Amino acid sequence: MTLDAIALHSINPWEVSFLREEVGGYFAHGVDLEPGSIVLDVGANVGVFSAAVYERLDGEVRIYAFEPLPPLHETLDRNGREFFGGRLTALPFGLADAEAELDFSYFPAATIFSSSTRDEGNVEAERRRVTAGIVEMIRAGGLGPALRRVPAPVLRGIVGRKLRVMRELETHRVRVRPLSPVLDEQGIDRIDLLKIDVEGAELAVLRGVEDRHWPLVRQAVVEVEGWERTHESVRDVFAARGFTVEAEQNPVQRAADIGMVFARR
Template sequence: MDAIDLHSINPWEVSFLREEVGGYFAHGIEFAPGATVLDVGANVGVFSAAVYERLDGDVRIFAFEPMPPLYETLERNAREFFGGALTALPFGLSSAEDELDFSYFPAATIFSSSLRDAGNVEAERKRVTASIVEMIRRGGLGSAARRVPAPVLRGLVGRKLRVMRELETHRVRVRPLSAVLDEHGIDRIDLLKVDVEGAELDVLHGIEDRHWPLVRQAVVEVEGWRRHRDSIREVFEAKGFTVTAEQDPIQEAADIGMVFAVR
């Protein structure tokens, strides 16, 4: 994974993404060489790189990233690391064709979203701080950091995340997934991975009934877990999936969790 360009995101984000990636491959999520994988909310391609390496490059990946600064790096990684296996797409997914204002945090890119803005960013910063502190306390960033007392950690992480106050607004395109499937002739989805910072239901509502049989399995990071978990679960159960919903203590601190759906 070190071969992909990670310079456009901060080192702590790299650590966070790498820690997060392992959690996607659980509860029956598996795939064989030749798989087709959709990486929705790709950032610069850390999850895609993990999939590529697991399958020794024998995979077809479609990676969606609407933020122009991140897409630029993702597209370069597609050319220089993935050997033609990854198609980088410069838009997000939603329930319909549209253009939306996205808040982009240059120093905390993984939290960029159409649902964050200057009005709620302080509450978001506190939520994210709680999650990162819990991850550190459980050894997620090394054994030395976990020995720091929790109040000190909260202060350190909170100060680090003040960079979330520095945001840019980008007008970006979003599209329904069904339109993309038609456009690219995608006739199977061995894994649909969705990490879109609160817009998960919009992504799923962009899949028409005729395309749901193409989806073999999915893993979705759900933001606003208490409000949205059941709705996400119901979408997949209605389409015939076996669903597992899981939240660990780190995710609980941030009110997020994971939904795994397998045929």
């Protein structure tokens, strides 16, 4: 099966294509799954990563997908009901270090940038950061060879104009919860892969795992925003609990100030 086998419902079809390009990067540094795995997709959006896992394991998987923003959760839940054969549970809240309600900025035309850490005060800085990452991706050939020949200043102008949609935001009050009580409620007795992509709230998610639950986690992959500021702290969380940890940042990620942390038993 290929990732194109599931034609997911989406809010913006281009985002599904964009996220599909990223999926392979999660399965690196020895991270792998076997049939029968239990996977937590934290920051699921409409379920692209979940779909990749489902197809990779030919449907022999149990997925718990977390998405707190109502428009995204509605689409994720619909995808779960229609395409995952009862193997995906779409949970309508995010994860954090405490039970709370938070204001999330939601970008209808670019939902993948929605976050509790973005607001009207920093959205322009965030738009510049995202622009830099996309320009570097294009210059690396990520959107085909023709665009690689376009001068960088021109690319920045084009991408920057496209990302003006980030100025159009809605604020949603959403629920966040620590992971540990959710594991108890759902009866989850092991986690073969904990995938986290939460647009800057990575440490809060990890702090929501109580010591008694860390032995359940076999592997984790975390996309880290604010790389220079945060990635060592994320590494330390796993290293202190006996994981083998590797961090990776390619040139495209470096331009966007993000990177990946891989942790394995």
